[in-house]
Amino acid sequence: MLWLSSLFLVAGAAICLIAAAGVLRLPDFFMRMHAATEAGVAGCGLVLIGVGFAYPSPDVWVKVAIGVGFLLVTTPIAGHLLARAGYVAGVPLWSGTSSDELAGTLKRGSFDGPFAQRMPRPAGADAASVRFRVVVALSAGPGGEAVAAQAIALAKASDAELLALAIIDAKQIAKIGPVPNGGNHYAARMRASRLEEARRQLAASVERFEAAASHAGLSYALQLEEGDPAALLGAHLPQRGLLLIDGQGWFDHGTGDGVGDPLGHLVARGVFPLAAVASSPEAIERIVFLHDGSPHSERRLTWFLANDPWPEAELVLHCEEGAHEAEIARASALTARRGRGSVPAADKTQELLAAHVIVHGNQGHPGWINQARRAGGIARSAPIVIFG
């Protein structure tokens, strides 16, 4: 008995030490948590069993059993709670983390504070070293073909990574309006059939996209998701590159009522910069950048120039009335450095109508979009509209 007791005590203490070394040495919060919970419970359990062997009597064994059982039940719960809390609070992941399965599922806050800055930044945070990335949200809406074609053309021209997201907004599809008394059975059947139809439509557009991409000789990644499109798209916003969506269709793929203005809805949910494609022009020759003189506009202009998805096209800078001279001068200087920039012509309407791409440099908030819509829809008539 004493031999067994010695063995268990030393083994338990050794596991405790290994766990503590893990807590001290592992690089990020989640790994440390895993070391603390997993090895901690084994170490403690073995030490308690060792105590049981040292004083083998029924009452000691009962207490030891209670202790070990309690540890086995509570430690996983505590570990799970800690991991969830850390993730929700936005504790940074280790820079070598290869996949984040919870992205888009759990809301992740920003972990601010003095310690956040001291954590090593994830590898590739430096904009220049990140490869250009085209993310396209496939849809079966009216602009579905155009957005896929545009994404493939863009990825081919800039030799970019191509990621296709096939998203189904199951919640939106399940909204079928008021149900009369006794209609619940049929409502459930209707929901199911609409979801099935949406899946079929999406599968068809995925097939079309795959055919087009392999025809163009491109390699691509494809991801199928069901859930809130705003959260899912927000999780996939590329650091460097463009996120393209269908400008008219929603992620219910024509089966439900969808959302009238996908671009406005997503921008209001904080998913921007975002490019909405309505049709796919042969060649992009003219880009109009709408500058409202705010610092946000300037940041967006810098972002656009750093990315520059269509380097061959002419970039026209258009400043809103009321912008300060100094800001306009700064923006003009930025545009001039690009080479193919130009000063705006007198007739704003003609220019906007002739543009293939319109970039809104304004802060993306719904009030502003409503204002733009009131302005006559001209600013949204271009084949491609980018909101920043």
Add this chain to the structure above:
Amino acid sequence: MTAETVHQASVVLAAALVLAALICAGMRIVRGPGGPDRVVALDMLSLLGVSATGIAVVAAGSTAFIDIALGVALVGFLTTVAFASFIERGSINEEER
């Protein structure tokens, strides 16, 4: 070499190992670098406290200490749960969300 002497030596060895583990966890508490990391280290400390109490039972020869180990485990669990919800909400006050 009898079982008695080996057992006594093993108790000393186990105590030394747990002490080293306590120092490691303590260093993580000092280093941080954030609240959540310190809570993990605190969780580890309470688990080590259970181990240390278990070893104290054998060293002191009094089985009454086992109850203390259970108490430490219980308090450690509750502490971790409370801290986890504190981290998740970002503040102690429910209304301040």
